[in-house]
Amino acid sequence: MKAAVCDNINSEWQIKDIEKPTVGPNDVLIKIHASGLCYTDVHLTQGDFGNKDKFPCVFGHEPVGEVVQVGQAVKCRKIGDRVGVAWIQDSCGRCQWCLRGKEFFCEGLVVTGIERHGGHAEYMAAPAESTMLIPEELSFEQAAPIFCAGYTVYSGLRYAEPKPHETIAVVGIGGLGHLALQYTKAAGFRTIAVTHSPDKVNLAKDLGADHVVKNGRELLACGGADVILSTTNSYKSMMRAARGIRPDGRIVWMGLSNEPMTITNELFMKRARIIASTQNSREHLYEALDYAAKGSVKVITETFPLEEIATAYKRVESGQVRFRAVIKM
Secondary structure (H helix, E strand, O other): OEEEEEOOOOOOOEEEEOOOOOOOOOEEEEEEEEEEEOHHHHHHHOOOOOOOOOOOEOOOOOEEEEEEEEOOOOOOOOOOOEEEEOOEEEOOOOOHHHHOOOHHHOOOOEEEOOOEOOOOEOEEEEEHHHEEEOOOOOOHHHHHHHHOHHHHHHHHHHHOOOOOOOEEEEEOOOOOHHHHHHHHHHOOOEEEEEOOOHHHHHHHHHOOOOEEEOOHHHHHHOOOEEEEEEOOOOHHHHHHHHOOEEEEEEEEEOOOOOOOOOOOHHHHHOOOEEEEOOOOOHHHHHHHHHHHHOOOOOOOEEEEEHHHHHHHHHHHHOOOOOOEEEEEO
16 A cells, blocks of 8 residues: 655654555554644654664654554444544553553553554554544534544643633644634634734634733733633743633633743743643544534645645644645546
């Protein structure tokens, strides 16, 4: 089968013919129809996620497609099912975190695109129980980015536990933020976009923002936010927006950066919380897909054939994609 292979750290992805994956008794084989290309793929290419000894590798942790083979012990999936696979495929099942239902912290995680080849290929194998059924109303192209970007921001919203009548602000109207705005509005909250880009003001309003502000000072002038969903990879931007947090507010930190983060005394006096969030409950993925299937959320994508994945990668790496890149097989 054809796959985009990264041979070493920082090497260019190349389309190669590799062996089709085998299916274990608890696995399914998925014919990939679409695979989202996420900025995390850039981090993985650079070896930033503790994966320096995992090369060569096929990345892609937003894969969706059709089940074409099932292992002999599989009962939850059948041939023809439309499925996707998220970041975590499996865990040890024995440590305290697995036993407490917090598999994300397991040291024996099996991660899509690291321990097992990901979705930038014609086929991939995964444990059947790690797959999620995709609603029939949702296209593969729209479903793929939900398995990371959509899952991440909606999970962050849910993890903040917003209450009725609270206001949600979204910082960074990009690949994650344009989805966070839509999920927040679909869930029924007053929604404020925080962006310093004039060209994104009208777009933010079209995506559901009730107000658009440039920074925390303007956010506070609008009444402030009880929850700030920070999707930016700039900690400076996140903390500038944090000046607009209301007392007992929650700042959900979802974008990563290597720069230092400065916490002000103002946050202490407001009893604000900073909550790191990735992808939390599997229930959140189900709900994120359901919102998209019902038309409440639409992913803005640029699509590329597998043969042009190197071009797609460069556009993602340089921040030129608006807003999610999807590889179609």
